[in-house]
Amino acid sequence: MLDRLAIGLFALSLTACSQEAAQPQEMQHDPLPAAEDLPGPADGVYPSMMRSTASIVGMDGTEIGTANLLGGPNGLLIRIEIAPGGLVPGWHGLHLHAVGDCSDVGTFKASGGHVGMVAGGHGLLNPKGPEGGDIPNIWAGADGAAGYEAYTTLAEMAELVDEDGSAILIHESEDDHMTQPIGGAGARVACGVIK
Template identity: 80%
Template sequence: MLDRFAIGLFALSLAACSQEAAQPQELPAEPLPTPAEMPGPDEGVYPSMMQSSISIIGAEGSEIGTGNLIGGPNGLLIRVEIAPGGLTPGWHGLHLHAVGDCSDVGTFKLSGGHVGKVEGGHGLLNPKGPEGGDIPNIWAAADGSAGYEAFTTLTKMSDLQDEDGSALLIHEGEDDAMTQPIGGAGARVACGVIK
C-alpha cells in the first residue's frame, strides 16, 4: 500500500513540475520598438556605412573595372562596373575571397579560398551552405561590359577588412550555386583587392 502511495505521490509531483515548465515566460514590462519606431536617417541616425573601393584587374594585369562595397546594419551592398572588353560575354561567377592579394596576375590564386569557407558548403542553393563569399553571378554584355549590384547578408565589412584583407574574384564561367568547390565557374579571370 505504501509503495502505491509513494508512486502516486511521485506521479503527482512530476505532473506539477511539467505544468510549471509549460507556463510562458513573463514578457518585459515595455514591448520592443517596431521598425517604424526605430530612429533612422530622418532623425540623423545612419548605419556605419563602412566603405571599400576596388580596382578590378583582368588576366593581363590592367584595370578592367571598379567596385564599391558599402556596409550596412544588416549586410553588405556590392556594386561592380566593368568596362567594355573587360569580360567575355555571358555569365561569370563572382565571389568574395579570404585574402586581399591579386599580385599573381593571370591566376589570382594568392587570394585564397572563399570568405567563410565551409567544407562542402559552397553555393547559394546548397543546403550545407552557403559560404560567406558566395554572391550571385555577374552578366557581361556582348561588348564585354557589365554592371552589377547585389546585397548579401552572408558577410559584413568587418569580415572583409581583417588583417589579411580580402578580394573580389570573377571567374571565366558561371557558378551553378551547388557544385563544389566553386560551382564549376572555372579559372579566375579578374581580381580586385578590397581596401
C-alpha cells in the same frame, strides 16, 4: 513515536516547499520593437557605414574595372563596373575571397578560398550553405562591359577589411550555386583587392 511522525511531516513539508520553489518560472520579456518604431534617416539616425573599394585587374594585370562596397546595418551592398572588353560576354561567377592578394596575375590563387568557407557548403542554393563569399553571378554584355549591383547579408565589411584583407574574384563561367567547391565557375579571370 509522535515526535518522529511530527519531524517526518515537517521534513516532507520542507521538501514540498523547496520543490515548488525550484519549478521554472516563465520569464517576462519585453517584446522587440517593430521596424516602424525604430529611429531611421527621417529621424536623423544613420548607420555607421563602412566603405571599401577595389581596382579589378584582368588576366594581363591591367585594370578592367572597379568595385565599391558599402556596409550597412544589415548587410553589404556591392557595385561593380567593368569597362568594355573587360570580360568575355555572358555570365561569370563572382565571389568574395578571404585574402586580399591579387599579385599572382593570371591565376589569382593567392586570394585563397571564399570568405566564410564551409566544407561542402558552397552555393546560394545549397542546403549546407551558403558560404559568406557566395554572391550572385555577373553578366557581361556583347562588348564585354558589365554593370552590377548586389546586396548580401552573408558577409560584413569588418571581416573583409581584417588583417589579411579580402578580394573580389570573377570567374570564367557562371556559378550554378550548388556544385562543389565553386559552382563549376572555372578559372579565376579577374581579381580586385578590397581596401
